[in-house]
Amino acid sequence: MNLTKFSLKRPVTTLLVVLALAVFGISSLLGLRLELMPDMDMPVMMVMTIYPGADPESVEELVSSEIEGKVGALSGVDSVTTYSQENSSMVLLQYDYSVDTNDAYLDLRAALDSVERSLPDDCQSPIVMKMDINSMPSMMYSLSTTDGSDVLSLANDEIVPELKAVSSVASVEVSGGRENYIQVKLDEEAMNQYGLTMSSIAQYIATTDFTVPIGSLEQGTQSISAISTADVTTVEDLREIPLFTATGSLIHLSDVADVQWSQKEPDSISRYNGEETLTVSVTKNQSASTLGVVRDVRKTMERLQKEHPGLVATASYDASDMILLAVKSVGSTLLMGVILSMLVLFIFFGDWKASLIVGSAMPISLLVTVIVMAVAGFSLNIITLGALVIAIGMMVDSSSVVLESCFRAKDKKPGFREAAEIGTRGVAGSIVASTITTVVVYLPLCIQTGLTGQIFGQLGYTIIIAMLASLISALTLVPLFFCIFKPQEKKERKLNGFLDKVKGKYDRLERKLLHKKKLSVLVAVVLLIGSFGLVALMKVELMPAMDEGTISVAAAFRSGTKAEEVDKKMQEIEAMVAAHEDVDSYTLTSSKGSGKISVNLKEDRRMSSQEVADEWLEETKDMTGVQLDITVSSQMSTMMLTSSGGSVTLASTNLDDLKEAVSALQEKAWNIPGVLNVSSDAGEGSTQIRVVIDPLDAMAHGMTPIQAAGGLYSMISGTEAMTITSNGEEYSVMLEYPEGTYTKASSLLDASVGGVPLSEMATLQYTDSQQTVMKQNGKYTTTITASCVSEDTDAVDAALDKLVADTKLPDSVEQTKDTMDEMMTETFTAIGKAIAAAVFLVFLVMAMQFESPKYSLMVMLSIPFSLIGSFGLLFLSGQSLTMISMMGIMMLVGIVVNNGILYVDGVHALMNEEGLGLEDALIESGKTRLRPILITTLTTVISMIPMSLGLGTGTEMMQSMGIIIIGGLTASTILILLLMPVFYLMAYGNKKEKGPKKPRKWRLRKHGAAETEVNA
Secondary structure, eight states, rough: OHHHHHHHHHHHHHHHHHHHHHHHHHHHHSSSSOOSSSOOOOOOEEOOOOEOOOOHHHHIIIIIIIHHHEEEEEETEEEEEEEEEEEEEEEEEOOOSSSSHHHHHHHHHHHHHHHGGGGOOTSSSOOOEEEOOOOOEEEEEEEESSSOHHHHIIIIIIIIHHHHHHHHHEEEEEEEEOEEEEEEOOHHHHHHHHHHHHHHHHHHHTTTTTEEEEEEEEEEEEEEEEEEEEEOOOOOHHHHOOOEEETEEEEEGGTEEEEEEEOOSSSSEEEEETEEEEEEEEOOTTSSOOOHHHHHHHHHHHHHHHHHEEEEEEEEEHHHHHHHHHHHHHHHHHHHHHHHHHHHHHHHOHHHHHHHHHHHHOOOOHHHHHOOOOOOHOOOHHHHHHHHHHHHHHHHHHHHHHHHHHHHHHOSSSSHHHHHHHHHHHHHHHHHHHHHHHHHHHHHTOOOHHHHHHHHHHHHHHHHHHHHHHHHHHHHHHHHHHHOOOOOOOOHHHHHHHHHHHHHHHHHHHHHTTTHHHHHHHHHHHHHEEEEHHHSSSSSSSOOOOOOEEEEEEOOOOOOHHHHHHHHHHHHHOOOOOOOOEEEEEEEEETTEEEEEEEOOTTTSSSHHHHHHHHHHHTTOOOSSSSSEHHHHHTHHHHEEEEEEEEEEESOOOOHHHHHHHHHHHHHHHHHHHEEEEETTOOEEEEEEEEEEOHHHHHHTOOOOOHHHHHHHHHOOOEEEEEEETTTTTEEEEEEEETTOOGGGGGGOOOEEETEGGGEEEEEEEEEEEEEEEEEEEEEEEEEEEEEGGGGGHHHHHHHHHHHSSOOOOOOOOEEEOHHHHHHHHHHHHHHHHHHHHHHHHHHHHHHHHHOOOHHHTTTTHHHHHHHHHHHHHHHHTBOOHHHHHHHHHHHHHHHHHHHHHHHHHHHHHHHOOOOOHHHHHHHHHHHHHHHOOOOOOHHHHHHHHHHHTOOOOHHHHHHHHHHHHHHHHHHHHHHHHHHHHHHHHHHTTOSSSSSSSSSSSHHHHHHHHHEEEEH
16 A cells, blocks of 8 residues: 555656656567577487498497487486487487486486497497477578579588578578589499509599698708699599509509599489579577577678679578567457457446556556566567466456546545545455465466476466566556546446346346255256366367468388489479469478478468368378378477377387287278378388308408498499599599499399409398387387378377277287377376466465455365366367466466455455345345456456457467466356355355454455445
8 A cells, every 4th residue: 555655645756667667668678589489498318329331220229229228327317219220329318307408418428438338339429419499490591593603512612601600590501402523433344454443543543632741941041841742623634643554554544434523412302492492491599589590691691692693592481470470460469458458448437548547557567577578588479478468358457446446436535636545445455365366376387397387487477477567557557547637437328227237137046046055056066067078079289289381291201212213202292282372482302211391381371271281181192102291380390299190109128029010000000081191100111231241251352341341332332532622612533333333232242342253252131121210218119190181180099099909919019108198198287286286375365365264265166167168168169178278277266266256355344344144245245246347357358359269370379278268267257146155155154153253354344344435
């Protein structure tokens, strides 16, 4: 109350403070980073190890298992997952969220240093990487040239260094393009004639390019350092390189080889909208603003385009577009919530000045919140903006209650200042209690760890700050503006007449219900049970899908499929994508064994992203030779591990048993209705050739087995003899045999290694191997995915589970939860604990408020019964039950009890101050509290409507939360007015006391007296 007196006594000071808050608030708002989601620090480390030439099973046995055994026992490690593929091993370590990742890195590095001695000799040192959920590219450019210049050289030599020089850029990656090199195509017949080998020719070439210091020479009075050098700078120089034959004759390289410019077989092929291009991906630093990075990168690319007129650079992906669109949409929802709340107040009070008084308090509260957000280092994202949208409706509660109380006091007191002071004092205790009740609900959310805390911690802090700011605004600005603007309530409005009729009908209905207590409670309990039954019919998922207008088409081929062959197949899919009317642009990348198309849809598209993805799944269901995964992609999808269908995960300690089970289930899964494709994350089995070199036979020909293998590698893959610099660019000189000479398995044994046929010292073995061997916490795992359209996902998922249950699997094989199921269970459990903690804290606050735990429990009955409306409306809207909707249930805990507090306080006041009997007090309290309850309920509900409708881009994520709050608050308001009197009568109907045994006198006397006076 001192705050109210101060603001009324020092209006100039108060207004200057408001001006300062507005200035600093706007400044903070302009300085906040704009992001799509809050920064998330995932406690995950990855250990990458390269083992050249090894098959997946050898990698798993010799590398992955060794590392897993050593690092799995480290402190804080929650789970260990290994991925063993051809030539490489990746070990993924998931830590507890309480672990300091910097300390964890040092422990992991020390463990790897000790295990490195037990790894194979030709295995490279393990590399540790920290997973960063924010490491998606912020921007991607498609590059080409119109003047015929080498775009790859331009990108590597100028564009990449310039982009890396931008302070906010963390990394720049280049994909696509064809690298120029000098090909030395060897003539094997001529080489045999002159007694030369690939190895000897490479040595001759290497001796022609050198720089050797030879010491110091004296010239006059100076001592000058001297070097000896020989340079090869052109193709002509290479052709004239001298070679000595086995007989000592001198020939030139051109006598045994064709030397010419060529292009290397590409590691990847990139196209943008059908035109072959080079793709440059730019990733920002974790602390940098996405919008700032995009702005700096755009400036750099514009400058480079001016310097190189032939360069064509097109932004194929820009993360800032989605961020700006989402922030704009949520911002519009926020503004709409403010306007609708003011409109509700106008309907009740009939005076625009009254609406503006409450409306002016809201932006001040928001600006205070923004200042604190800036100090705390929060970004402006859909979570924090969503928190402000949620807070808007609750901000209005305190201000509207104060304003109504001031109007009521004005009816008794002629002076606006006295009415403002008395009216505010009369409800100060009530709004402080309700604000505290709301604030304590969000405290568990603020201290949450895990994924829930990472995403929603900022939401909790933002709402708490906003609620406290709105409380201060209600106690200071509302009474001050009431004195300044002198609003006049129009009592003769039709709404008041309507409310009077409702009160009359409420009186008659409630008296009937009070005499049918058991039936009333039975009906309410049946509705509650029925609402929980609806949950079983809903789809449950971790996060709601966000339609960002992007689709990912990922294609997996047999291991080792060449990039050119992959690209041929991808062209069929590309044609399908390009022909769709809703496609705006797309980027295609084909690489060895895999391909990907990233599609951007038009803003004014006819179909949703999911509908387009479903259509393409149907069109490609008969495509053979490739496994397709067509999913709606977004910045959240990397974290949520989305897939285009149902899935089941199997685990076993025996890899052969697991392969057998997976093969059997994959074959049966094709018969499930709605399934379009069946695949596993182990990939298709691939055939591998093992060249087994006999050590004794190799030694008999003067070679060690490793020398023979090295010579064979050079023959098949070529060998780099030297590099030359031409026109300022550095190029490789590669010795190669003509294409097809030694690349066919049928002719491999005829190859001559060091002048000796391979057949004299080696044999060939054919083996089958899966592309990826996975282990999780010591067990081999494989996930089988049955692709289908989105509407069939639940049915296919259930059918897969039934298929596993009905199939006789090897004893060692069992069904287990996949990563998504484990994440969902962990997250829902954490939210459930937070809800339980919130309920307990609300109970404590209300028990202290009423000085009676029994009264507190009675008011809290509004919480479970509010779920009737929440689950019912969620079911009718067709939304899924997600962690977002669970957060909405948590928020209801603090919101719905406020009306219960308001009602019970009224009962106490009427019984203790006016001496009414229990039944009359129960009914009269409902009638007198009807108007303030409707105001607070409608302002919250109507401000949530834009969010619940999912209007605009990026608002889909918070949509189910709005639906939960609207349904729950609406149901609880009706049930409080109808059922709370029944519960009250059942609890105290046979007792003589008129209220709590030990009421807090200061609160009931002040609040009760003021309320009696105000509501008379």
